[in-house]
Amino acid sequence: MSWKRDRPETPRGYHHGNLKEELVKAALGLIGEKGPNGFTFAEAARMAGVSPAAPYRHFRDREELLADVATRGFQAFEAALSRAWDQGRPDPEAAFHRLGRAYLAFAHDEPAYYSAMFEAGVPLDASQELRAAADRAFAGLRQASEALIAQLPAGKRPPALMMALHVWAMSHGVAALFGRADGGRRPLPMSAAELLEAGMLIYLQGLGIGRNGSPDAG
Amino acid sequence: MSWKRDRPETPRGYHHGNLKEELVKAALGLIGEKGPNGFTFAEAARMAGVSPAAPYRHFRDREELLADVATRGFQAFEAALSRAWDQGRPDPEAAFHRLGRAYLAFAHDEPAYYSAMFEAGVPLDASQELRAAADRAFAGLRQASEALIAQLPAGKRPPALMMALHVWAMSHGVAALFGRADGGRRPLPMSAAELLEAGMLIYLQGLGIGRNGSPDAG
DNA sequence: TGTACATCAGTGAACGCGCGTTCACTGATGTAC
DNA sequence: TGTACATCAGTGAACGCGCGTTCACTGATGTAC
Numbered sequence: 001m002s003w004k005r006d007r008p009e010t011p012r013g014y015h016h017g018n019l020k021e022e023l024v025k026a027a028l029g030l031i032g033e034k035g036p037n038g039f040t041f042a043e044a045a046r047m048a049g050v051s052p053a054a055p056y057r058h059f060r061d062r063e064e065l066l067a068d069v070a071t072r073g074f075q076a077f078e079a080a081l082s083r084a085w086d087q088g089r090p091d092p093e094a095a096f097h098r099l100g101r102a103y104l105a106f107a108h109d110e111p112a113y114y115s116a117m118f119e120a121g122v123p124l125d126a127s128q129e130l131r132a133a134a135d136r137a138f139a140g141l142r143q144a145s146e147a148l149i150a151q152l153p154a155g156k157r158p159p160a161l162m163m164a165l166h167v168w169a170m171s172h173g174v175a176a177l178f179g180r181a182d183g184g185r186r187p188l189p190m191s192a193a194e195l196l197e198a199g200m201l202i203y204l205q206g207l208g209i210g211r212n213g214s215p216d217a218g
Numbered sequence: 219m220s221w222k223r224d225r226p227e228t229p230r231g232y233h234h235g236n237l238k239e240e241l242v243k244a245a246l247g248l249i250g251e252k253g254p255n256g257f258t259f260a261e262a263a264r265m266a267g268v269s270p271a272a273p274y275r276h277f278r279d280r281e282e283l284l285a286d287v288a289t290r291g292f293q294a295f296e297a298a299l300s301r302a303w304d305q306g307r308p309d310p311e312a313a314f315h316r317l318g319r320a321y322l323a324f325a326h327d328e329p330a331y332y333s334a335m336f337e338a339g340v341p342l343d344a345s346q347e348l349r350a351a352a353d354r355a356f357a358g359l360r361q362a363s364e365a366l367i368a369q370l371p372a373g374k375r376p377p378a379l380m381m382a383l384h385v386w387a388m389s390h391g392v393a394a395l396f397g398r399a400d401g402g403r404r405p406l407p408m409s410a411a412e413l414l415e416a417g418m419l420i421y422l423q424g425l426g427i428g429r430n431g432s433p434d435a436g
Numbered sequence: 437t438g439t440a441c442a443t444c445a446g447t448g449a450a451c452g453c454g455c456g457t458t459c460a461c462t463g464a465t466g467t468a469c
Numbered sequence: 470t471g472t473a474c475a476t477c478a479g480t481g482a483a484c485g486c487g488c489g490t491t492c493a494c495t496g497a498t499g500t501a502c
Contacts, residue, residue: 037255173391206424
C-alpha cells in the first residue's frame with residue numbers, strides 16, 4: 001500500500017518504480033498473442049516504455065524472464081486448482097469435477113501462463129522456485145486423487161500417483177487439443193469442459209468410483 | 219528406381235536433383251533438435267549444401283515447408299496407427315492396445331513430426347493436403363472406437379466421436395507430458411506406454427468394455 | 437542424330453530488419469552522520 | 470535538519486549476428502523438329 005509503488009505509470013521520471021512487474025505483464029501479453037517464441041526481450045522493454053537495456057537490471061536474460069513467468073503461472077495454477085478443490089467439499093466427487101473445470105478454465109483464460117508452463121520448453125529446474133511451484137501444483141492433483149481413492153475398499157485402490165498422472169494427462173490433452181481460446185483446430189460437438197467431464201466420469205466409473213459405486217448402474 | 223534420382227548427393231553439379239526431399243529431412247532434423255521454432259529456412263538450405271535462395275524454388279516460404287512437414291507427419295502417423303490397428307485383429311481390444319502403443323511410439327520416435335503436427339502452430343487449413351491427412355489420422359482413431367463400442371449392448375453405447383476424442387486427448391496428454399525422448403520433465407514410476415495402457419484399460423472398464431464385460435470383475 | 441530453344445533449378449550478392457547483449461554513463465534514491 | 474556519499478535503476482548508442490526474402494543471373498536439362 002506504499003503509494004510510491006502504486007503511483008500511475010504514465011508520467012514517470014528517470015526511474016520506473018515497477019519495471020519488473022511490468023515486464024512480466026508485457027511478456028504475458030506477447031506470449032498470449034504470438035506464443036512463447038513470439039516474445040522478445042526488446043519488445044517487452046518497448047511495451048514497458050523503457051530502453052532495451054533496462055530489463056537486464058531485473059533478469060539475467062530472456063530465459064530467466066520466461067522461467068519467472070512459468071513460475072508465476074504454476075503458482076496461479078496451483079491456487080486456482082486448490083480453490084476449486086476446496087479440500088474436497090462437499091464431497092470428493094463434486095470437488096473433483098470442479099477441479100477439472102478449473103483446470104480447463106485456467107488453460108483457456110490464461111493461455112500465456114499455460115503455454116509458458118507447458119509449451120515454452122522451459123526446463124523445470126531452471127530455478128528452485130519453478131520446480132517447487134510445479135511440484136505444489138501437481139501435489140494438488142495427487143491429493144484430490146487420494147481423496148477419491150480413499151472411498152474404495154482397501155483391496156481395490158489403484159496407486160494415487162498413477163491416477164493423478166492419468167487425470168493430468170487427460171486434462172492436458174483436452175486443454176492442448178481442444179481448449180484454446182482460438183477454438184482449437186477442430187470443431188467439437190461439445191465444449192472442451194464437457195468433454196473432459198465426460199471423460200473423467202467414465203474413468204472414475206472404471207475405477208469403481210461412481211454415483212453408485214458400480215459402473216453398471218450408470 | 220530411376221538412377222538419376224538416386225545418385226549419391228555428395229559430388230553434385232549445378233542441379234541438386236533431390237533438394238525438396240532433402241530440405242524436408244533437414245527441417246526434421248532441426249525441429250527434432252531445437253523445436254519447431256529452432257528451425258530456420260537458411261539453416262535447412264545450409265544443411266542441404268545449397269544457397270539460401272534455393273529453397274524458394276520448392277516452397278513459397280518457411281511456413282509452407284513447415285506445413286509440408288506436418289502433412290507428411292500426419293500421413294506417417296495415420297499409416298502407423300492403421301498398421302497397429304490392423305482392422306481390429308485378432309480382436310478389437312488387443313488391437314486397441316496396440317494402437318495406443320503405436321501412438322506413443324510415434325510421438326517418441328518421431329518427435330520432429332509430432333511437434334510439427336501438434337506444437338508448431340501450423341493451422342490445419344494451411345493446405346488441403348494437411349487437413350485431409352489430419353482428418354484421415356483422426357478417422358483411424360474413430361474407427362477403432364466404433365469397433366470397440368459395437369461390442370456393447372445397443373442401449374449402452376456412447377457416441378463414437380466422443381470416445382475417439384477421449385482416446386486422442388489422453389494419448390496426446392501422456393505423449394506431451396511424459397513421452398518425449400528427453401525423458402520428459404518428471405521421473406515416472408512407469409513408462410509412458412504403461413501409463414497410457416493402464417489409463418485406457420480403466421477408461422474402457424468405465425464404458426463396460428472389459429475383460430469380462432463388467433468392471434467389477436477385474 | 438543434331439540443333440535450337442524453352443524451361444527448370446540452381447547461384448551469389450545484397451537488402452533491411454530486429455534481436456540479444458554490452459558498455460560507460462547518469463539521474464534518483466536511501467542512508468549515515 | 471542538512472549534507473556527503475554509496476547504491477540503485479535507468480539511458481542511449483553501439484556491436485555483431487543471422488534471418489527471410491528478392492533480384493538478375495546462369496548452368497543444366499528436356500523437347501520439338
